[in-house]
Amino acid sequence: MKMDRWRASVRRILNLASRPGPAPRSFAAGRGNPARSGSLHCSGRSCRETQFYFGHRQPLSMHLRETEFALGVSLIQSRCFGSVATRIQRNPKFATINSDDIRYFRDLLGDKSVIQDEDALLAANMDWMRKYKGSSKLLLLPRSTEEVSQILKYCNSRCLGVVPQGGNTGLVGGSVPVFDEVIVNLGAMNKVISFDEVSGILVSEAGCILESLMNFLDNKGFIMPLDLGSKGSCQIGGNVSTNAGGLRLLRYGSLHANVLGLEAVLANGDVLDMLGTLRKDNTGYDLKHLFMGSEGSLGIVTKVSILTPPKLSSVNVAFLACTDYLSCQKLLLEARRKLGEVLSAFEFLDEQAMDLALKHLEGVRNPLPPALHKFYVLIETTGSDEQSDKEKLEAFLVHAMEGGLISDGVVAQDIQQASSVWKIRYSRSIDESRGCLQI
């Protein structure tokens, strides 16, 4: 009976492919090829999970012990943050930039790496959602750990506030100044230092853009253990400093699981070399974990050593409907058990989220009959054998349907369909950031 219902339901499946390409395939039908791609994932998850660079709860300075800004100078600069109940004001203990400071930085870094141009500063002073705006007068672009160290040492001695910045793609304003802090952008430190093709261990400078590292690894047959919507701009140092999660967390774990070593510069300029590449190093205190998620408040990450998984060729995406929340939970349990080693994503949406996405977001369509389902689940598998992975997913889906856990579903037939399905999930964060969709 259930099987019949399922098949009837499958026949009603909306055609994803108004764009060229095969129709989406019911996993009960057993035909066609699974989608495959190494770049299906394209979204950050939420404000806290999406990467930005170092946070500015407190500008880096020798006064790290001070946890609150004292009453200060300019009311124009004071702003209210969502997580802070009261307005904050600039601490007058911090110095302001003068011409001697500029001269020092020009001597240290060269003229091209000391930015005072207003247009360039405007971009660096503002986050990409335009929610937060600082008023820094100086943007520095160091090219080496030694230069970062010298900058921080000098700022520390002069009591100049500092905000570290990477791709400036964050959603919580962590990478822009609160007031007039010196912005230290790591973008010029963008070299891959080494890659071991046997162990898959990549060592790079902190300013490497995530997508550049992905492209570098793709040629070697590996992938980054994290993927984010802003991969084209965000930097690995910022990912690590914010402990960015991303869409591969279910499969590969958090950065605490994959980062093997770090180099970081403390506020006084001291360089902490924790750049190990030993996977099973369990000797002594593992200080690097303190820097992961501390958002620059303990120091600036300058180099990263990270374990990268091998690239697997077979990717399948299914989009399913469940009648109740309990079924979604049971489906997750079954997916972990039956798909186990190939399960790479399990994403959940309720009816309201889907309605909002369909109403507000361009190019998003529900591959299942609308208004019939309360809950939706996106499942992705990634494995090394196309045929066996496909059969495994199909067997799981038939089993789940027979058990009443899912009421309808489609399996993407190619990368376009897979991308289209992912877009439903992806766009939630993107649109949320534009302020028109509050889920």
Added chain:
Amino acid sequence: MKMDRWRASVRRILNLASRPGPAPRSFAAGRGNPARSGSLHCSGRSCRETQFYFGHRQPLSMHLRETEFALGVSLIQSRCFGSVATRIQRNPKFATINSDDIRYFRDLLGDKSVIQDEDALLAANMDWMRKYKGSSKLLLLPRSTEEVSQILKYCNSRCLGVVPQGGNTGLVGGSVPVFDEVIVNLGAMNKVISFDEVSGILVSEAGCILESLMNFLDNKGFIMPLDLGSKGSCQIGGNVSTNAGGLRLLRYGSLHANVLGLEAVLANGDVLDMLGTLRKDNTGYDLKHLFMGSEGSLGIVTKVSILTPPKLSSVNVAFLACTDYLSCQKLLLEARRKLGEVLSAFEFLDEQAMDLALKHLEGVRNPLPPALHKFYVLIETTGSDEQSDKEKLEAFLVHAMEGGLISDGVVAQDIQQASSVWKIRYSRSIDESRGCLQI
């Protein structure tokens, strides 16, 4: 040609099964059933990797800032440690136990949890290899975090040295006193607090024995993300405090990847509640990582929250020979790529290690013709589909053989054969600990 050689070689395979059961099967032959078991793994790896409880670089006390023992009292108690170039002596600043202390602890814990019996103390004062021996006069068995807190608070106020102890299965003497420290054994804190069958998150007290947790999870369809030779005695708190690696690290990562939260008691009795169960928590400083691998020197871990993977039913073990080290490296690379998601162990031995194991260890046999091979590799796969996993392993092995990466090999046919193969690897650590095999 290579294929012929391979098959000829396979015919020479020594019969693992002097014990009842089918003969080991060449993976080129395509017959028989793969071994399957959830408990094939049975070894710690090395001194630093095998679990013991909290280290005693310094007894816990209010004087944590003192990093060296001052000149002290009894030469009988002074010992030389491998990692310390000079003899250490008891710091006279630490107090010694008196009758008031005993009375306090009896009032706090009850008579049965305050151990002064010489025989019981002898076991607690010595590590299981009998390499290190302390002279504590007092063993305490708290049953709650509150009791641990009260003990440490009191010891701190009295300046009594403390050594935390779990299963006392370590290989580096970290769980026994250096001198006459109070031993705080967590064995009585052995309750499972909660288990979420949807997320697989287990919360337990620190004194739970690893194997007990494995058995508990086995009934629920999950496994612990780590496995160690001493699982029958070691405790999860000690595993976490020493950041024990174990045989599942390749698949599931280190404890930094899987521990979601901790509760720990500091030397002054303060309780740090970091017992979160949120997998994607990237808010604020992640202090729990500091306690992982710090071996008790920062505090006593009292509760652990850990992510457990679902149990997968299909396990296959192959034991292979390689002619040179480069082939072993290439084989690892290929295994990560071709076996990808099912690869659960890749263990390496050279000829000398094998010869020593065969010479000194009871019940260990080489399943391949002896003295012909320079290097050996043990590969294990764990997946959810027996047939497809087996085919995947066989295809990989034939591919590796045709590519000249391996020169001979067997695939275990059942759990006995798999255990026998694992014994080669397992026994290295065991015998090393007995001092008769120095690899």
